[in-house]
Amino acid sequence: MKVFILTLGCPKNIVDSERLAGQLLSEGHEILPEPEGADLIILNTCAFISEAEEEAKNYIKRLVKIAPVAAIGCLPARRPRARRVYGPAPRETDAILALAGRIFRDPDEGTRLLDPYPYAYLKVAEGCSRRCSFCVIPLIRGRLRSRRKDDLLEEARALVELGKKEIILVAQETTQFGRDTGERLEDLLAALDRIEGDFWLRLMYIHPGGMTRSLASTLASLDHLVPYIHMPVQHLSDRVLRAMGRAGGERAVRRSLSLIRKYLPDAFLRTEVMVGFPGETDEDFRSLADGIASGLFQRVAVFPFYRERGSRAWAMKPLSRETISERYAEAQNLARALHIRVQKGLVGKELRLLVDEPGLARTVYDAPEVDFSVRIPKGLAPGNFLKARISSVDGEGDLEAVIS
Ligand code: SF4
Structure with missing residues (x-):
C-alpha cells in the first residue's frame, strides 16, 4: 500500500512519524514523499490547544480530497470518541491505526525511517508527570515513561553513524528523564558526549524546576553540547507561576537562570512565555515584559493563554480577550525587538x-x-x-x- 505521512506539531510527533514510517516500510508498504497517489494519508496531529485541533481538522478537510485520511497522535488521544478515518480507507487501515497507537503509547516501539535533514531528534521519554494548570499534555500523553539509557545510546550512535550531525534531546520535559527508572539525565548526557564523531548535541524542553547545579555543571562539561539552552519559563511573576502550577515558582526560575549564567555564561537561552493567564495583573505582566526587554533571554516565543477544557485553568476566571490580545501584541513586539538586537550582535562574527x-x-x-x-x-x-x-x-x- 502507498502511504503518505504528514506531521503536525512538535518534534516529539516527528519522531513518532519516523517510527511509524520505518515500521510500515519494514512491513512492505511504500512511503510517498507527496500525498498525490497515496492509498492512505496518515495525519499525525497536534491537539495541545484548541487552535491546533482546528488546524488538524482543516488539514483533514483538504487532504481527504486527495486520498482517504487516518488521524493519529494527539487529536484522537484527546477526543477518543471522535472519528479517526475519513473517506473509503483501505482494509489495512485498522492495523495501521493499532500500530500507531502502540507507537504513541510506547516510546520504544518501531524502527525509524529518518527524514533527510542533518539533524535528528532523540526522544528520551514520553508523557509528563508534572501538572501545570494550563496544560492538557499529561492527559493526552499520560504519565512519564522514560526510555532506557542504553537504548538511547545505541540509537544515538546509529544516528551519528548514519551521518546525522546534530542530536537533539526532546521529551515533554527532559529533566524528568529517569525519574521513573532510576537513571539520571546527567549520566545519559555524559554517555552521549562520549560518542565519537563531529556532531552537535542539543537539549530542549527543560523545566526550570529541573535545572539543578548537578545538571548545569554536567552541561558545562560536555564537548558536543551547543551553547544553547531551551527552557520554557512561562512567566516571571511568582503569583502567576504558582497559579500555573509551575513547581518552584519564581524562585525556581531565577535560580535556574543564575545557574545557567554561572555554568554556561555564553549560552543562548531560548524560552517560551504565556501572557494573559487568569489573574495576571498589569504588574505581573510588566515584570514579564521587563524581563523580555532586559535581555534575560536571547530567543523568546510568546503565546497567549488558551483556556483548554480538561486543564485545571479551565475553571479559572479568564481575563478579557482585549487584555490578552493587548499583552500578547506588546510581548511579541518586545520579543521581536530583542531578536533583532541579538541577531545584530552576531553580524561580523x-x-x-x-x-x-x-x-x-x-x-x-x-x-x-x-x-x-x-x-x-x-x-x-x-x-x-x-x-x-x-x-x-x-x-x-x-x-x-x-x-x-
Ligand atoms: S512540564 Fe508542564 S507544560 Fe510541560 S508538558 Fe508537563 S505539564 Fe505540560
Missing part, C-alpha cells in the same frame, strides 16, 4: 554553521524549525559544517553569511 538544505544553514544558537536560519550560497552540500562570517540580518532576524 565568524561562526560554525550546519548546512540544513541547499542555501540554508543554522548557527549553534538556533534549533531547527523554531529559531533563525542563515542564508548561504546554494552550492554547499547539506550535512556539512562550515565556517562563515555573518554579513547581515534581515527584518525577521534571519542572517546572511559569506563563506570564510
Whole structure:
C-alpha cells in the first residue's frame, strides 16, 4: 500500500512519524514523499490547544480530497470518541491505526525511517508527570515513561553513524528523564558526549524546576553540547507561576537562570512565555515584559493563554480577550525587538554553521524549525559544517553569511 505521512506539531510527533514510517516500510508498504497517489494519508496531529485541533481538522478537510485520511497522535488521544478515518480507507487501515497507537503509547516501539535533514531528534521519554494548570499534555500523553539509557545510546550512535550531525534531546520535559527508572539525565548526557564523531548535541524542553547545579555543571562539561539552552519559563511573576502550577515558582526560575549564567555564561537561552493567564495583573505582566526587554533571554516565543477544557485553568476566571490580545501584541513586539538586537550582535562574527538544505544553514544558537536560519550560497552540500562570517540580518532576524 502507498502511504503518505504528514506531521503536525512538535518534534516529539516527528519522531513518532519516523517510527511509524520505518515500521510500515519494514512491513512492505511504500512511503510517498507527496500525498498525490497515496492509498492512505496518515495525519499525525497536534491537539495541545484548541487552535491546533482546528488546524488538524482543516488539514483533514483538504487532504481527504486527495486520498482517504487516518488521524493519529494527539487529536484522537484527546477526543477518543471522535472519528479517526475519513473517506473509503483501505482494509489495512485498522492495523495501521493499532500500530500507531502502540507507537504513541510506547516510546520504544518501531524502527525509524529518518527524514533527510542533518539533524535528528532523540526522544528520551514520553508523557509528563508534572501538572501545570494550563496544560492538557499529561492527559493526552499520560504519565512519564522514560526510555532506557542504553537504548538511547545505541540509537544515538546509529544516528551519528548514519551521518546525522546534530542530536537533539526532546521529551515533554527532559529533566524528568529517569525519574521513573532510576537513571539520571546527567549520566545519559555524559554517555552521549562520549560518542565519537563531529556532531552537535542539543537539549530542549527543560523545566526550570529541573535545572539543578548537578545538571548545569554536567552541561558545562560536555564537548558536543551547543551553547544553547531551551527552557520554557512561562512567566516571571511568582503569583502567576504558582497559579500555573509551575513547581518552584519564581524562585525556581531565577535560580535556574543564575545557574545557567554561572555554568554556561555564553549560552543562548531560548524560552517560551504565556501572557494573559487568569489573574495576571498589569504588574505581573510588566515584570514579564521587563524581563523580555532586559535581555534575560536571547530567543523568546510568546503565546497567549488558551483556556483548554480538561486543564485545571479551565475553571479559572479568564481575563478579557482585549487584555490578552493587548499583552500578547506588546510581548511579541518586545520579543521581536530583542531578536533583532541579538541577531545584530552576531553580524561580523565568524561562526560554525550546519548546512540544513541547499542555501540554508543554522548557527549553534538556533534549533531547527523554531529559531533563525542563515542564508548561504546554494552550492554547499547539506550535512556539512562550515565556517562563515555573518554579513547581515534581515527584518525577521534571519542572517546572511559569506563563506570564510
Ligand atoms: S512540564 Fe508542564 S507544560 Fe510541560 S508538558 Fe508537563 S505539564 Fe505540560
